[in-house]
Amino acid sequence: MSNLIALNQQAHQAIRINTQTVEAQASQLNMVPVVLSEFLKLAVQFPIGFTKNKDTGRFVCVALFGFQESENLFVKNQHWDALYLPLQIRRQPFFLGNSEQSDDQFVVCIDSSHKSIEQKNSDAVSETEAIFDREGNATPYLENVKAILAELLNGEATTQVFIKTLAELKLLQPMQLEITFANGESTRVEGIYTINEVRLQNLSNDEIAGLHQQNYLAPIYTMIASIGHIYGLVDRKNKRSAGE
């Protein structure tokens, strides 16, 4: 169970965050939500698609790591084999919560039950980061986490508008993909949506100009190109099954 509390310099002066644990915690995720501003970095290795939020049915953009629930083909022996880690992973164990004073204001919260939290006096051998220095000021590590949280907050809003625009133009389609792995197992990819390229080609000049003005053409084509990484995932899965 997560236990979210507002970050407090006095209460949290002594704790350190084990960043390796943060990354390893994502080994059970086969996808995470991502935002527009990180598309170019994600597209180097991950397929970027859409999926629906289970509670609301609304679309979110996601980077894919595996084919089944809790299958992450980028994490091996608790280590990420990836050039870039999505913001949604690196922000852990921190969250933004609504401030008590105002709905428009946010405060940094921490999931106090997160496994990456260690006490300063524990003789941890792994790499840990302090969040407050001796003077009680935020460390560069915490400043970086705050920047990530801010980027996610803004990014979620702009990504939602991007998705809404695409959905209104009927540019989303369910991915039809049946994969047979080298060991003979097959799987059907379900619940992932991609850009409908035929529909994109048939948009009117005005519609294309609208997408261009909103700077949506770049992320659209980035997503289309990134889907080819599905074959990279198949390759990783085959190698994993073969015990390499």
Place this chain on the structure above:
Amino acid sequence: MSHAIQNIVIVGGGTAGWITAGRIAAKHKANPDITVTLIESPSISIIGVGEGTWPTMRNTLMKMGISETDFMRECDATFKQGAKFAKWVDGTPNDFYYHPLMLPQGFNKVDLPPYWQTEFGHHSFSDAVCFQEQVCEQGLAPKLITTAEYASVANYAYHLNAGKFAEFLKKHCVKNLNVTHILGDVISVNSADNGDIKSVTTQQQGEIAGDLFVDCTGFASLLLGQHLQVPFVDKSNVLFIDTAIAAQVPYEHEDSPIASHTISTGQSAGWIWDIGLVHRRGTGYVYSSKHTSHDQAEQVLRNYIGTAAKDLSFRKIPISSGHRKLFWKNNCVAVGLSAGFLEPLEASALVLVELSAEMIAEQLPACREVMDITAKRFNETFLYRWDRIVDFLKLHYILSKRSDNTFWSDNRNPDTIPDSLKELMQLWRYRSPSNCDFTSNNEVFPAASYQYVLYGMGFKMDSAFIKQPLTEQRIAAEQLTQNANAIKKALAMLPKNRELMKKIHEYGFATV
């Protein structure tokens, strides 16, 4: 020079009128020569009792270019996954069966009823062969918020507020499908030399001419019945119900569960419908006035509703079971109550509207010269459909063991059973209803529906005959196991009906 059919005039603005207008206008949207005009009386209110639909409604809405989310939000619509028939067999408290909207498991692989009767006869047929009964019993929805609009996990239709539905369709037809909406009371119907309807005169808007007239004037049947004098074929000798008393019942709480199926409960002289919408339930007792008095009927409905009944108003609606001898004569075709009506036991009213609207839209005669051919086909098709519906409704009554009122024993009197149904009942003593019994392209109910009602009502095949051909035990057992697994999977995955309704109102379905 042939006379092209271009101006379609629909008289009547209930659900029948607007569905017909919408289907024709949507189908011929690309043809600027075809116009659709709907004349609605500002003084006559719609009957608006038809709250149950078939899964065909999803296709009907899609064909008109309607968003499922908009439809559900604006028409108070909920999901319907079939019907639960309670107290139809013997009237005891645990007497019920389901007519779900999905085929029995493995329906096209193996004929399950003989195996079910031989080995699992103690288990309800609908529960043994279809996962939908459990889904309904648990009050679950047929899909998830992540399921695309009009797509399903379990097949479904809708319950809807008919008054709001007519308004919703009107808005869509006028705004998006270019249907011309005229408010006017028709005061005369004007004939051409060949007997066709040339025009109708309205009190407020004068004369309105057309090439094809669609009569959606409800029980009045103003054009087909009154003007063209097409006689009514009475079916009250087969189906005795002739009166309805209806009441709208508020939910106890805002969050009260919504049943995701129609509940039909047998009573001494008929049955009570119970349909859950978003904010209220629609209930009503349809009864035979030869077998009970109106006061008694109202008391039966009050007892069914319980304490909430004391604050409710009750509405009495007379019903004539039957249909017109023809549905399309000259250049006039009747759709909806003007064509006929049968008790709402299997929600056949709106589906007949949809089927009629579809056939008119898709087979719209190009010119007057070929219209009589289309009319002949239309009449053959729909006479066949009405007869099949009459048979299927009657099937619900003839196997009952109830004897609390002569309503039930009169229903079992062979003189009241159509010969076509008697023949089928003879055949089904030795084998189950199959597709070979229903070979027309115009069938309304599939063989599976007959199986659900037949075995739900406790009918048994002659066991001496069915034991012989049992050579597919393994496949049959597999299907029953698969159904048991499907039940587990569905119960684990599907949300409560009320919960999904809230999400539809808050978030809506995506189109893909």
